[in-house]
Each structure stands twice: as structure tokens, then as C-alpha cells.
Amino acid sequence: MVAMKQARHPAPDEINLIDVMGALNDPLRVGLVRVLADGREHGWGELRAPVAKSTLSHHLRVLRDAGVTRTRQEGTRCFVELRRGDLDARFPGLLDAVLGAAHRDGLGTHVGLADDAPTT
Amino acid sequence: MVAMKQARHPAPDEINLIDVMGALNDPLRVGLVRVLADGREHGWGELRAPVAKSTLSHHLRVLRDAGVTRTRQEGTRCFVELRRGDLDARFPGLLDAVLGAAHRDGLGTHVGLADDAPTT
DNA sequence: CTCAATGTTCGATGTTCGTGAAACATCGAA
DNA sequence: TTCGATGTTTCACGAACATCGAACATTGAG
Helix, strand or coil: CCCCCCCCCCCHHHCCHHHHHHHCCCHHHHHHHHHHCCCCCEEHHHEECCCCHHHHHHHHHHHHHHCCEEEEEECCEEEEEECHHHHHHHCCCHHHHHHHHHHHHCCCCCCEECCCCCCC | CCCCCCCCCCCHHHCCHHHHHHHCCCHHHHHHHHHHCCCCCEEHHHEECCCCHHHHHHHHHHHHHHCCEEEEEECCEEEEEECHHHHHHHCCCHHHHHHHHHHHHCCCCCCEECCCCCCC
């Protein structure tokens, strides 16, 4: 389905540290965050990761539930984006620290976008 | 024992993000980090947490293995301190973000120091 | 040497997590 | 309505984790 039973997005002030740490405690999810770090919204189907789609769905849900990402549903497909504003407001510097470290360590490089991803 | 079989402290450049995120993905460990955030060295026995000592030992090991803390052994007792410098060097802003968020959310408040902790 | 103190390690137990296959639900098109 | 596309949920499983009590190892004191 594209409709989720309980696609809860925590309110900005409901985002808690432990959940975020838990969400980022996985190379694949850090990779997803890196991909989304361009600030743009990306189609679910554009995301490329070496796991089954059910697993990808699971990871995206963890990120969503933790308040790291926001998922919007449009018709039969979904678009994901990083909640950078909310995260920066609640944990100033955290996201930058994570992205910086991930970049320097080449963490989550196995996650990417489809070739036909909107580059513009 | 007070002597550990393999008390490995990762070198500054061996500290990796996932391990640190994993180490901080637990209220009790965040609490320990908060207590150690004063920059001073604290005696193992001064640490107060609502868990069995074997559990506390386990958590301190996770923090140590991740490179978050450093444990020094002196005679029959141990002293723990936060590796703030190494962490700040490797993940600028991360520790501050975590400490700030933990403080604002009252996270890890069930961890503390003994009453006779060296306040000076 | 013998003891007490101090942490660590070792099972054991129950929980959470990452994973994939398969079934399912929803939407848009034919 | 019937189909195909798109994600989600369920189920099952092994691995990792948090927790505790008990046994253990090391050190310093008597």
C-alpha cells in the first residue's frame, strides 16, 4: 500500500533525542539521511539501497517515527524529505555533526538515488 | 576484578559515528555522559544509577568501547572521564547538541553522583 | 598469607532490531 | 471493474542488546 495505517509524524517538540539517536544508529539510515540532506524532496522510488523494499520501508518508517524525515503521499507514490528545520531547532548542530562525520567516513555510501533523479 | 581483560580505548581517529550513536542510544548512558560532562574525572564508585553494578559496568564498557569515555585504573579502583576533546575533534558539535538536548529534556536524570562526590 | 574491596566476566532471560518473502491496501489507468 | 504500480504490514528468524545474580580476578590492607 501507499497508505499507511499510522503514519505518525511527531510534532517538532515531540522529537526526542533517544529516538533520533536510535534512528541514526544504522549505516543505511544514515545513508538515507545523507541522500536527503540536499534539502529536496525525493520520491520513494528514487531511493536506491541494497535491501528489500520491505526493509527500506521499515527504515524509512523508523526515520519518520523518530521525526527525522517527513513522508508525503501523493496519489500512489510517496515523497520523503529531511526535517532539517525541526531537527536543527531541537538539536542545534547535531545533524551537521552527523552529516559531516558520515561524509568524512564515507558512511552510508551504499545508499543513493536512481539515475533519473531530478537533478535540477 | 578491577582489571579488565580487554579494556580497549579506540584511538581518536578510530572513533566512528555509528558506535557513538549506538552508545548514546540509551537513557542511562546519556545520563552517564551528562554526569561526566563537567570535564572532571569521576570514580566508578561515585556513579549512581538504578541498575545492578554488572549492568553499570556493561554500560561503561559500551561507552568506553565507543570512544566516548576513558577509564583509568588506579590500584583497585577506576576513574572515568569524558573524551570530550577527541569527540569534539571528530564530531564537532555533536556532544554539545546531545548534552543540550538531554538537559532540556531532563534525559538521564536518574543517573548521578554519590553525595560525597568531590565537588571542588 | 588471608581478607575485604572493587569492578569485570559469565551464564541466563526476555526484549528489541534488521532482514526478506509474501500478502495486502490504495490509487490511477485502461 | 479489472489491472498494474507503489508502498505498507505481517510473519518468521537470527543477531544484538539490557538486565540481573553469581562467580571471579586483582589489588591493597591487616
